Amino acid sequence: MKIWIDISNAPHVRFFKDVIKYFEAEGEDVIVTARQFGDIHKLMEIYDIDFISVGKHGVSLYDKLKESTSRVYNLVDVIHDEKVDVTLSKHSIELPRISFGLGIPSLYILDNEHALAANKLTLPLCDRIITPKIIDIWKLMKFGADPNTIISYEGTSELMHFKSFKYNDNIFNDLNLDLKHPKTILMRPEPSLASYLDADCHKSVLSPIVDELKNYANILILPRFKEQAEIFEGIENVSILKPPVDTSSIIKKADLVIGAGGTMNREASILQTPVISCYPGETLSVDQYYINKGLMYRSNDSDEVIEQALNFIVNPQEKIDVKTDDLFQIIINNVYDLARNGK
Incomplete structure (x- = not known):
């Protein structure tokens, strides 16, 4: 199986690092692309993740549109001949558009219902969307998301940041x-x-x-x-x-x-x-x-x-017991299912 993962923001490096390592350990072929923005590249190096740098972040509306359009153009050349089976991203603008255009099944992680521009550009194109239960599905449908593509879980995406966390008390x-x-x-x-x-x-x-x-x-x-x-x-x-x-x-x-x-x-x-x-x-x-x-x-x-x-x-607060779903396993299962069965 060949997977394309696109990373567009620094927190997404920690979100995907264990997913990437898991698929690599399973012998899957993982292509990781990342734009130049904040500490993305430094974090990729810290976590020893091989990646292809494509594009950068734009500040003004003009720059955002220009850089995103340029990034789509360049990413298509990277992905077109790779025979990718499934794609995976978290709030990437470009991956869903390219996946849709090339006919590749896409899995999209969403946790911000207020990202108006990003959601309008991406949600109608995604084959499956994983989102916290707390987010109102009706809000996502207003952006064009198909409710049949939405998979809800208990918790938030930050749970992924601590799957392999080792606390440094010093x-x-x-x-x-x-x-x-x-x-x-x-x-x-x-x-x-x-x-x-x-x-x-x-x-x-x-x-x-x-x-x-x-x-x-x-x-x-x-x-x-x-x-x-x-x-x-x-x-x-x-x-x-x-x-x-x-x-x-x-x-x-x-x-x-x-x-x-x-x-x-x-x-x-x-x-x-x-x-x-x-x-x-x-x-x-x-x-x-x-x-x-x-x-x-x-x-x-x-x-x-x-x-x-x-x-x-x-007055430090007391600990509270919170039950959450296994988001890591939900992602892994859906990637394999999409690669095997398509939508």
Whole structure:
């Protein structure tokens, strides 16, 4: 069996790494392509994944359209003669379009019902869509998804990040962090460059929160790009992490996570590190999943975030038992089934 996997965002490297290793160990032929964006290439090298670099990320609407169109053009040449049996991606714009055009069965992983442009361009073309149960299927149907193609599971996609996770309890020492306070808070700024969020990459909703909480705890900032790092440079008790780093161990070691994005907040929920979401966009269903279970607190009010943060670092939350489906096995089974039977 020959599988094509396309990776378009840094968190997707950790999502797919165990899937890639599994298929390779089973003797399957795996082609991995990845665009140039953020830490994708560095993470691929860290996890020892062979890949073909094709295309890059665009910032403006014009650039996004131009780069995506160019990427489709170049990926077709890579894939056309490979006789691929099945394709697999998570929110890749280009893979479903190429798979549909070349008549290759495609499996698509979705966890963001608010990615309007991406979903409109991809969901009508996918042979199967794997998505969390918390996401309303009617919303996906509005984008053109066939309800008969949708496979729902209990949990969220971040479960995949921890299949082979090995916790490093010495992570803070390994990073040579200067920690003056007994408590440490990890913070992640908003995804300002994402198409689904209208935000200024030179500002952050975290700034007033950092200004107050730096007096009570060590603050670790994990920026997405250089401009975000510059926002927090030179602030007392604030350490700026240089990605890629072992974020999973940092999350588990931290006393609290405050995130203006999504992935890291949900990872914290899975590891049951107290987490506050101050994501400036509309609440995602996958975030609501953890909010409903008492594993995530959400507020866009800086004063509320600060108050809840101080409460969390003084009164750690108790562990909560959460039952989830085996997303890894669901993906493996559907890849094989699509390769054998088509749609």
